[in-house]
Amino acid sequence: EVQLVESGGGLVQPGGSLRLSCAASGFRFNSYWMNWVRQAPGKGLEWVAYIKRDGTETNYVDSVKGRFRISRDNARNSLYLQMNSLRAEDTAVYYCATENGLARFDSWGQGILVTVSS
Amino acid sequence: QSVLTQPPSTSGTPGQKVTMSCSGSSSNIGTNYVCWYQQFPGTAPKLLIYRNNERPSGVPDRFSGSKSGTSASLAISGLRSEDEADYYCATWDDSLNGPVFGGGTELTVL
DSSP states (O other): OOEEEEEOOEEEOTTOOEEEEEEEESSOGGGSEEEEEEEOTTSOEEEEEEEOTTSSOEEEOGGGTTTEEEEEETTTTEEEEEEOSOOGGGOEEEEEEEESSTTOEEEEOOOEEEEEOO | OOSBBOOSEEEEOTTOOEEEEEEOOTTTTTTSOEEEEEEOTTSOOEEEEBTTTBOOTTOOTTEEEEEETTEEEEEEOSOOGGGOSEEEEEEEETTTTEEEEBOOEEEEEO
16 A cells, blocks of 8 residues: 655745655655645645655756755665755645656645744 | 736536636637646635646546637536635746636636
């Protein structure tokens, strides 16, 4: 059974940093692109970042470029999102998701809440 | 402002067929497959349709997708109360080099 479990969320002040982790199990982790998708309270889904199978290529939504960094450790079946210079508008539930074809997110974690507030 | 445009809400009665739209452009829907996701409050989204009209195993055939030009549609036939949820379309955008989502359509079953 595919499992994705996010951790590392919480309350952080504006300008602060947070590192999210996603532990994967039940599938061949290194065979999939991985993504972070977020959802602000009461809002829709927004793709944040992707990383290809071997980690050699990444991309980000414009609003987080230069502040967020996605990475993966295929030996540990883990995905990460380092978030720096956090802003109030980064407040959201963050989901990790497998991508099995462009924009085809087959499996999702349960989500982790990140709140940026003073 | 989402790259893909969806009506914010729609409704139907049990047994009815409802259709919801997703409008994009030549750089996204016009050249790439469309996916649809179903999301209940407080839960993670679930893949409902991929490659415009394919259903993952376990998704009832009451759900169907279609695409024409730069628009796509999700149809739900034999509407049930448990279909009440938010529905999002998504596709790849060649200009942005990343996935894009619609703003979502909230389905109410009256």
